[in-house]
Amino acid sequence: MKNIKSIVTGLYMGIAAFTCAFSVNADQIINLKSGNGAVGGADGQITFLGGPADTAFGTAFTPADFTAASSGSAASIVAPIPGWLLPTAFTPDPTAQWISDNPSGATSSGSSALYAIDFTITDPTIASASIDFNFAVDNLLGTGPNQGLYLNGTALSGVTGGGFFTSVFNIQRFDIAPLLVTGTNTLFINLTDVGGGSGLIFSATISVDDGIASVNAPGMGLIFLMGVIGLAIWRKKPAGHIASILGALMSIVLLSSAHTAKAAVLLHEYTFDGAGVIDNVGGQNGTLVNGATVSGGVLSLNGASQFAEFGTKLIPGGAGGFSITMDAKETAPSGTFVELISQGFAFAPGFYLGHDAAGNFRFGDQINSTSVAYPTDNAEHAFALTSGISGTIFYIDSSVVFTSATQLLMPTGGTNTRLGAQYDSFGEYFNGTIDNVRIYDGVLTASEVTGVPTPATMALFVVGLVGLGVARRMRGV
Secondary structure, X not given: OHHHHHHHHHHHHHHHHHHHHEEEOOOEEEEEEOOOOOOOOEEEEEEEEEEEEOOOOOOOOOHHHHHHHHOOEEEEEEOOXXXXXXXXXXXXXXXXXXXXXXXXXXXXXOEEEEEEEEEEEOOOOOOEEEEEEEEEEEOEEOEOOEOOEEEOOEEOOOOOOOOOOOOOEEEEEOXXXXXXXXXXXXXXXXXXXXXXXXXXXXXEEEEEEOOOEEEOHHHHHHHHHHHHHHHHHHHHOHHHHHHHHHHHHHHHHHHHHHOOOOOOEEEEEEOOOOOOEOOOOOOOOEEXXXXXXXXXXXXXXXXXXXXXXXXXXXXXXXXXXXXXXXXXXXXXXXXXXXXXXXXXXXXXXXXXXXXXXXXXXXXXXXXXOOOOEOOOOOOOEEEEEEEEOOEEEEEEOOEEEEEEOOOOOOOXXXXXXXXXXXXXXXXXXXXXXXXXXXEEEOOOOHHHHHOOOOHHHHHHHHHHHHHHHHHHHHOOO
């Protein structure tokens, strides 16, 4: 009995040590922007390779082109010409300025250009990395044979075209670690001019994580203190406290296996218990469009024109990922493309959760084809989609039916979130009912989706029960 008490004591000592001692190293955060200097002067950090006027580069970039961009003339910092977004309205970084290949920033002239900006990574190990790139451009970011963004001469796929000079557009990638090196790196930005003036304003945040856990200073002090106390106890009752040490080690192992990324946070919830599309959590209520109705605790849609739309984009972007859960019942197979939820615009990449004409699920432009069939039993089913840096998982009725290593990216531009229809004017209306829609910032764990605890969670629960039993025995209850 004494050794059991010692083991439990050690377990709780280990929990305290683990909680206080360990943390994950902070990412190296690198911030870049256009306009490093004064308007009318040269940008001290950005150089460029000049291209043709009023058209894109005609051939694929070569290593010589990237070298030329890195060693080329400095970009010119220019005042915005009429129609361009004002720098003060460039919300990602109001200190950024427009740059151009033309020092005058004239409205009638400009050319395509491959811009280059260097940055330095100090971490010797690059376990994961992401880029958050915001921009406005006259006219396009990449087109023809070349993408819009390159890291160290390698293209980031899916960033050709898009963008304009009156709004802020966003590109996010969470899979760039293989493209980076310790030391000097270069971000290349391919601006395509299709007539008139040519210019670019941007900001970029590159986050690098070495993936190594560290011991923080308070934790070191706690471990030292525990060591001193343990030594003093050891000198008197070594046998019993061997068990305590074993218990502490057990707790640290259990907590290590249970430790995950930040918990998913519920942002929005729609249970349709009232008369409209009411957000029970985040206050972002929706609008019923073309006669869509809420009754009997569900959102009812006719598959022809009806949907619900929100005044903002509900599904978060960022490296932390997102989760969506909902219940839905399709009245009958439509034989057409259908969306349960959508956000953004095509090739941004656009996001949607729905099925194709053959009835197979698809999860946005990045995963637009699967072999997972939508249930055709005319019954309500529970769907859950999670996506983060570790990949994408889709559940039907708490069972995993699809996995992918791809993290879904969430566009910040385009159409606001819709239920039962595709973004823009594509239609793809859902015929049936939708209920219990929940949107999370972060990735739900499998146990959170299915309701089945993980082994580590169960182990900690057992530790708690043992501790309670020991406490009762010690009190003589």
